[in-house]
Amino acid sequence: MTAAIVKVRDLVKDFAVPGGRAGAKAVLRAVNHISFDIALGETLGLVGESGSGKSTTGRLLVGLISATSGEIELFGETITGPGGGKRLETVRRKMQFVFQDPHGSLDPRMRVGDCIAEPLDGVGGFSRRDRADRVAELLETVGLPRAVADRYPHEFSGGQRQRIGIARALALRPEFLVCDEPVSALDVSMQAQIINLLLDLQDRFGLSYLFIAHDLAVVRSIAAHVAVMYAGALVEQAPKSVLYAAPKHPYTQALLDAVPRPEPDRVRAPALGGEIPSILNPPPGCAFSPRCPLVMERCRSERPMPRAIDAGHRVACHLYETKS
Amino acid sequence: MTTPLLEVSDLTVRFRTDTGWMTAVDKVSLQIAPGEALGIVGESGSGKSVTALSILRLHAMATTRLPTGRIMWGGRDLLGLSMRDMRAIRGRDIAMIFQDPMSSLNPVLTIADQIGETLRLHQGLDAAASRRRAIELLDLVRIPDAARRVDEYPHRLSGGMRQRVMIAIAIACRPKLLIADEPTTALDVTIQAQILDLLRDLQAELGMSVILITHDMGVIAEFARRVMVMYAGRVVEAAPVGGLFTAPLHPYTEGLLASIPKLDVDVRRLPSIPGSIPDPTMVIQGCRFGPRCPIIEAGCRQDPMLLPAGLEREVRCPPRIAP
Amino acid sequence: MDDAVAPRRRFRVVRKLARHRSFSIGFVIMAAMLIIAIAAPYITGLDPTAMKIRMRFRPPQGSFWFGTDQFGRDLLTRVLYGARMSLWIALAVALLSGVVGALIGVLSAQFRRLDSLLMRIMDALMAAPAIMLAIGLGAALGPQTHSVIIALAVAYIPRTARIVRASALVTRELEFIEAARVAGISPLRIMLRHLLPNAMGPLLVQSTFVFAYAILAEAALSFLGVGPPPPAPSWGNIIAEGRDFSVEAWWIMVFPGAAISLAALGMNLVGDGLRDVLDPRLKVES
Numbered sequence: 010m011t012a013a014i015v016k017v018r019d020l021v022k023d024f025a026v027p028g029g030r031a032g033a034k035a036v037l038r039a040v041n042h043i044s045f046d047i048a049l050g051e052t053l054g055l056v057g058e059s060g061s062g063k064s065t066t067g068r069l070l071v072g073l074i075s076a077t078s079g080e081i082e083l084f085g086e087t088i089t090g091p092g093g094g095k096r097l098e099t100v101r102r103k104m105q106f107v108f109q110d111p112h113g114s115l116d117p118r119m120r121v122g123d124c125i126a127e128p129l130d131g132v133g134g135f136s137r138r139d140r141a142d143r144v145a146e147l148l149e150t151v152g153l154p155r156a157v158a159d160r161y162p163h164e165f166s167g168g169q170r171q172r173i174g175i176a177r178a179l180a181l182r183p184e185f186l187v188c189d190e191p192v193s194a195l196d197v198s199m200q201a202q203i204i205n206l207l208l209d210l211q212d213r214f215g216l217s218y219l220f221i222a223h224d225l226a227v228v229r230s231i232a233a234h235v236a237v238m239y240a241g242a243l244v245e246q247a248p249k250s251v252l253y254a255a256p257k258h259p260y261t262q263a264l265l266d267a268v269p270r271p272e273p274d275r276v277r278a279p280a281l282g283g284e285i286p287s288i289l290n291p292p293p294g295c296a297f298s299p300r301c302p303l304v305m306e307r308c309r310s311e312r313p314m315p316r317a318i319d320a321g322h323r324v325a326c327h328l329y330e331t332k333s
Numbered sequence: 334m335t336t337p338l339l340e341v342s343d344l345t346v347r348f349r350t351d352t353g354w355m356t357a358v359d360k361v362s363l364q365i366a367p368g369e370a371l372g373i374v375g376e377s378g379s380g381k382s383v384t385a386l387s388i389l390r391l392h393a394m395a396t397t398r399l400p401t402g403r404i405m406w407g408g409r410d411l412l413g414l415s416m417r418d419m420r421a422i423r424g425r426d427i428a429m430i431f432q433d434p435m436s437s438l439n440p441v442l443t444i445a446d447q448i449g450e451t452l453r454l455h456q457g458l459d460a461a462a463s464r465r466r467a468i469e470l471l472d473l474v475r476i477p478d479a480a481r482r483v484d485e486y487p488h489r490l491s492g493g494m495r496q497r498v499m500i501a502i503a504i505a506c507r508p509k510l511l512i513a514d515e516p517t518t519a520l521d522v523t524i525q526a527q528i529l530d531l532l533r534d535l536q537a538e539l540g541m542s543v544i545l546i547t548h549d550m551g552v553i554a555e556f557a558r559r560v561m562v563m564y565a566g567r568v569v570e571a572a573p574v575g576g577l578f579t580a581p582l583h584p585y586t587e588g589l590l591a592s593i594p595k596l597d598v599d600v601r602r603l604p605s606i607p608g609s610i611p612d613p614t615m616v617i618q619g620c621r622f623g624p625r626c627p628i629i630e631a632g633c634r635q636d637p638m639l640l641p642a643g644l645e646r647e648v649r650c651p652p653r654i655a656p
Numbered sequence: 657m658d659d660a661v662a663p664r665r666r667f668r669v670v671r672k673l674a675r676h677r678s679f680s681i682g683f684v685i686m687a688a689m690l691i692i693a694i695a696a697p698y699i700t701g702l703d704p705t706a707m708k709i710r711m712r713f714r715p716p717q718g719s720f721w722f723g724t725d726q727f728g729r730d731l732l733t734r735v736l737y738g739a740r741m742s743l744w745i746a747l748a749v750a751l752l753s754g755v756v757g758a759l760i761g762v763l764s765a766q767f768r769r770l771d772s773l774l775m776r777i778m779d780a781l782m783a784a785p786a787i788m789l790a791i792g793l794g795a796a797l798g799p800q801t802h803s804v805i806i807a808l809a810v811a812y813i814p815r816t817a818r819i820v821r822a823s824a825l826v827t828r829e830l831e832f833i834e835a836a837r838v839a840g841i842s843p844l845r846i847m848l849r850h851l852l853p854n855a856m857g858p859l860l861v862q863s864t865f866v867f868a869y870a871i872l873a874e875a876a877l878s879f880l881g882v883g884p885p886p887p888a889p890s891w892g893n894i895i896a897e898g899r900d901f902s903v904e905a906w907w908i909m910v911f912p913g914a915a916i917s918l919a920a921l922g923m924n925l926v927g928d929g930l931r932d933v934l935d936p937r938l939k940v941e942s
Contacts, residue, residue: 201605269551280526
């Protein structure tokens with residue numbers, strides 16, 4: 010196994026939100042003690058529904074927000090804890106972020122070329138000529154003609170804008186990209202193009218990805234490992250081949266089953282009942298217990314911890330604790 | 334075949350844009366039988382939502398020309414009705430639900446008020462009766478603890494619950510036709526499955542027809558019996574779901590199906606449709622899909638017609654029609 | 657290359673403005689006034705300050721279209737030259753309050769620690785009506801053209817700053833700001849490259865209204881004796897000088913008054929048009 014470039018241990022992120030009694034702030038735990046690794050040149054798919062904490066996790070990794078506790082190690086540098094901010098600066102150039110919304114993530118007042126060159130300007134020291142050359146090269150890399158550099162983002166379709174966003178992310182030759190639902194705002198016929206582009210870039214530059222999605226289907230074509238989040242916690246992580254063939258956690262099973270498939274003869278099992286729990290007021294014990302078809306008594310009081318049931322396969326569920 | 338409940342023929346809707354008039358819906362025809370589930374699938378700019386809104390005459394008046402064509406409902410052409418008659422049909426005979434249940438609900442009214450509004454308007458119920466009926470309706474859309482929830486405000490409910498409330502309002506007057514425009518797109522996967530189950534159950538229980546509009550082929554496969562595929566304002570293919578998914582005729586349908594990420598097999602590279610969806614203001618000679626089509630031929634330069642292609646099937650593609 | 661790029665749409669804003677009726681009317685009015693103000697010497701050939709006592713109080717007639725004032729000065733000439741002074745003051749006030757207001761606005765939006773300090777100062781300035789503030793400042797700085805400009809600019813800065821701050825606070829929450837932060841862009845640079853350009857629309861609209869107010873306010877200050885000093889004409893001080901003769905020589909006040917109204921109207925029409933076209937809250941996505 011290759012070395013892990015990303016190591017996350019016991020990561021926790023709390024947000025203070027107004028709404029407690031008498032002006033006190035309530036604490037919302039968006040990310041609840043999660044741990045995972047991403048190996049060099051590999052893709053981890055991070056899947057979850059709204060409120061699962063998947064986007065917060067992505068933002069923690071690139072330092073957009075800071076962790077409440079736990080540890081993030083990137084390229085051997087620990088960016089959390091005392092002095093983490095300084096160490097983050099030393100590795101910042103190696104990682105970038107691809108946003109979900111190709112409309113909101115490009116400044117409408119800036120030309121495409123300037124959007125793409127923004128990370129270069131942040132570092133500085135590029136001549137006008139070098140900067141233009143690099144922009145042209147990046148546009149070509151993502152499959153856009155170099156002439157688009159002096160146009161404005163609104164002149165482009167969603168898929169083209171996402172290519173521009175990817176070009177910007179590549180500007181400083183990063184090694185690790187966090188892709189936050191990069192295709193979920195796109196039309197179906199555009200999604201495959203962008204996923205294929207990300208695959209090509211990975212082959213070409215040896216990139217590692219954290220690919221965040223709400224949909225297990227999209228992740229299957231790009232990720233080697235998949236981690237499933239629910240209400241801030243990681244409920245299951247496994248190599249792709251294992252997770253899709255033999256999902257263990259009841260939530261993973263339900264999530265797989267709920268995806269509508271283009272197969273008219275398929276009879277889907279009745280939908281999982283209940284609602285996604287509010288992370289402001291999580292149920293005691295396992296967060297999934299109120300909806301779990303296999304719920305046991307202890308699930309309602311005791312939070313299951315992730316444990317390995319096979320090589321690289323970890324599940325947080327009391328069902329699998331007695332075995333092995 | 335029974336007489337259709339709704340019959341739309343040659344519906345054309347044009348919008349004014351910065352750069353001139355644009356045809357959002359181009360001669361769309363459709364029929365729906367009582368109790369039938371029809372799916373309309375398409376990507377952005379396909380005209381699927383505009384088609385639905387035009388059936389209820391809810392298109393933006395300021396920037397739209399009056400749609401042309403015919404929308405026959407119970408022996409009357411809806412396009413010829415006065416706004417007053419049209420309002421009587423909306424909500425009572427034909428109801429609609431939308432993608433975003435939050436913006437469709439008024440944040441300062443309770444659920445009981447909002448459901449009651451429709452009931453008082455169309456059925457003349459008094460306050461107490463409409464409240465009782467509202468609770469029944471919430472039960473019907475499987476909202477737990479309906480008697481308590483009925484007095485809550487929309488912001489207290491989750492997205493899935495709000496969509497259930499919208500459905501309750503839509504079915505309050507037992508409409509014969511429900512038009513659902515991307516009803517699950519804003520919802521999480523597990524909640525989407527719940528709403529689809531609910532819609533299917535209600536359709537059977539109430540015997541209504543449903544037109545489901547979506548961009549998601551999987552949702553169509555699960556819900557509809559017959560499906561129309563739209564691209565750039567036109568219907569490119571119409572077929573029963575079984576036939577469409579096993580043997581798509583139009584190259585666009587084919588491409589769309591191929592590019593869907595698969596859950597059960599490992600595909601390293603997904604086949605993709607090259608190019609992008611055409612800018613709706615751009616004029617394309619001949620077949621609108623031509624610039625992206627792998628099998629384009631000389632016959633596609635003239636505007637291709639939607640022609641019959643086997644049992645209950647139609648396709649707008651000369652290479653696939655030719656013997 | 658598998659992606660066709662949509663045809664380029666140039667000058668969309670300019671085309672929309674050209675089609676906007678009230679903008680076009682306002683634009684024509686303001687352009688005409690500006691040209692007349694610049695070309696004043698070629699239009700009249702007379703000196704706006706030359707007194708001819710024998711020609712006092714001539715009503716509008718063949719050789720004096722606007723009549724003459726109490727010193728026998730040609731009123732048309734004075735109104736034309738007054739346009740130079742009045743429009744210059746309005747432009748300077750709009751520019752000065754625009755630049756300073758925009759800076760205060762984006763600084764408070766981007767640097768939250770400055771925010772409460774800057775906004776409390778703005779609140780204090782806003783507590784007094786703009787015109788009272790300008791009168792006080794004008795009186796303190798003395799009757800000079802530049803003190804009028806400073807007094808009016810200070811009076812209008814808080815409103816501009818508030819508008820720019822509000823716009824920048826909205827922009828700050830958008831994803832491209834996060835994108836810039838991941839790219840390692842400093843807060844100061846984010847402010848200048850993203851927040852400021854995205855506030856240009858509301859800023860421009862606000863500045864046109866400040867321009868219109870400034871024309872009116874200049875007249876008010878002159879009336880109270882703290883306007884630009886005579887004998888050099890401004891629309892305001894022409895009216896101020898003519899007020900003692902308003903019954904006998906109505907024309908002394910009417911013609912500059914009409915010019916003030918027309919300029920304020922023209923600029924308001926321009927502002928309305930700009931707001932319709934630039935303000936995203938009213939913009940309909942097609």
